[in-house]
Amino acid sequence: MNAAPGRLYLVPAPLDFGCALQSHLQESMPLETLRITATLQHWVCENAKSTRAYLKRVGEVLPLAAPIQTQTLTELPREIHKKGDHQGGFDARPLLAAALQGHDVGLVSEAGMPAVADPGSSVVRAAHLLGIPVVPLVGPVSLLLALAASGLNGQNFAFVGYVPSQPAERAQRLKALEKLAQQTQQTQLFIETPYRNQALLATLLQTLQASTRLATSSGLTLPGATNHSGDIKTWKAKGWALDNATPTVFAIGA
Amino acid sequence: MNAAPGRLYLVPAPLDFGCALQSHLQESMPLETLRITATLQHWVCENAKSTRAYLKRVGEVLPLAAPIQTQTLTELPREIHKKGDHQGGFDARPLLAAALQGHDVGLVSEAGMPAVADPGSSVVRAAHLLGIPVVPLVGPVSLLLALAASGLNGQNFAFVGYVPSQPAERAQRLKALEKLAQQTQQTQLFIETPYRNQALLATLLQTLQASTRLATSSGLTLPGATNHSGDIKTWKAKGWALDNATPTVFAIGA
Numbered sequence: 028m029n030a031a032p033g034r035l036y037l038v039p040a041p042l043d044f045g046c047a048l049q050s051h052l053q054e055s056m057p058l059e060t061l062r063i064t065a066t067l068q069h070w071v072c073e074n075a076k077s078t079r080a081y082l083k084r085v086g087e088v089l090p091l092a093a094p095i096q097t098q099t100l101t102e103l104p105r106e107i108h109k110k111g112d113h114q115g116g117f118d119a120r121p122l123l124a125a126a127l128q129g130h131d132v133g134l135v136s137e138a139g140m141p142a143v144a145d146p147g148s149s150v151v152r153a154a155h156l157l158g159i160p161v162v163p164l165v166g167p168v169s170l171l172l173a174l175a176a177s178g179l180n181g182q183n184f185a186f187v188g189y190v191p192s193q194p195a196e197r198a199q200r201l202k203a204l205e206k207l208a209q210q211t212q213q214t215q216l217f218i219e220t221p222y223r224n225q226a227l228l229a230t231l232l233q234t235l236q237a238s239t240r241l242a243t244s245s246g247l248t249l250p251g252a253t254n255h256s257g258d259i260k261t262w263k264a265k266g267w268a269l270d271n272a273t274p275t276v277f278a279i280g281a
Numbered sequence: 282m283n284a285a286p287g288r289l290y291l292v293p294a295p296l297d298f299g300c301a302l303q304s305h306l307q308e309s310m311p312l313e314t315l316r317i318t319a320t321l322q323h324w325v326c327e328n329a330k331s332t333r334a335y336l337k338r339v340g341e342v343l344p345l346a347a348p349i350q351t352q353t354l355t356e357l358p359r360e361i362h363k364k365g366d367h368q369g370g371f372d373a374r375p376l377l378a379a380a381l382q383g384h385d386v387g388l389v390s391e392a393g394m395p396a397v398a399d400p401g402s403s404v405v406r407a408a409h410l411l412g413i414p415v416v417p418l419v420g421p422v423s424l425l426l427a428l429a430a431s432g433l434n435g436q437n438f439a440f441v442g443y444v445p446s447q448p449a450e451r452a453q454r455l456k457a458l459e460k461l462a463q464q465t466q467q468t469q470l471f472i473e474t475p476y477r478n479q480a481l482l483a484t485l486l487q488t489l490q491a492s493t494r495l496a497t498s499s500g501l502t503l504p505g506a507t508n509h510s511g512d513i514k515t516w517k518a519k520g521w522a523l524d525n526a527t528p529t530v531f532a533i534g535a
Contacts, residue, residue, distance in 0.1 A: 113435075148432050148434060254417070255409075
């Protein structure tokens, strides 16, 4: 290639995807993140429709460099969504052709930081392989907001993705995470699709020991966000509840 | 208590602490974070001097509710800095007296998110015990920016803090982290004090297998930030280097 390549910007999205209430972008996004986002015209995204909706919101804060309908949006293949982006051996280099031609490209997922608890790492790996500079932009990351709000150990922690949905497997997995947290003092973070929040909480209260600490963060950055943290005994005494509509991060600690 | 308690805000700080160059606050902080920060007059902090310097910068963007010299800044005890905040059994409830009297209180560390790779979790636990609502604010978190920029697995990852400084122990620890990443596909993130960056990198290049992926992010959110990622063979071929002055996050992946 002759021209210097463009950059791959990792563009965070607000955390209100799929929620009834939307936040104002400037509540959770730095102005500089919005400024760079407004300049981009080439995108690799989890979903083109939600990316257009996000760009529309950015355009209400700052003028976009080009109308949305003229921008290039390339969706990541379905099969690497959620799972397989890391292990699938997917070669994302063809998605970065615009960057090789000198254009800056944005990588964006439906909520939060791309490639963190979301697809996108294959695109970042491809950028490194091609010598395209990678620039992560600051924005909301639910996992880290939840960890900070949990009061659990933030100096040693792990995020392990989704827990199994089948009851016996799920209980077994939660007990294994509890044991790991007890033995290593490593906080264990995990997530669930919102409509199973209540079922997961019920299993946690049944399965974990009375002295184990459990924390949840629901609706982070949204009005009415809740952060609960306490041992299982306290959870039962307080009767803290979750709804089945709000994105929630769960954490177990010793 | 009679009045409703205030809130405990978890206030992120910019990532340029101790760096030669300072970023503009609006590059890495949402306006809402700065707005709330400017209203607070009671602080629990890692270091009062750096908190005052941060508030001075906030005051250059938005008017502070009260002059810095009239604000109440309470430092976390030295012994729970870096280590022991989680396991030490430190009772932080007395630090939250102002919140019980109805005032909002800010928790802030020297850089990034308090209670994440930094002290503060004892204060968050105390707030939950006292029924003080905990509100994490969006801001830069170097670990998650580094993870996104690494191209390593972001759907299963761990942060394990500092690695040992003694050479034999260090090599042993790095091999153990490499094995864990290989066996579980869990990305392993860790940090080092900047003046040992080059020594740690040398040990990594000597110790890890040729096919293991190593990623570094230096000076995140600052001009001249670098993100490198590749297998050890590539690192050696490219000759990527680090300086001994810039905060750096390291990650190992399979």
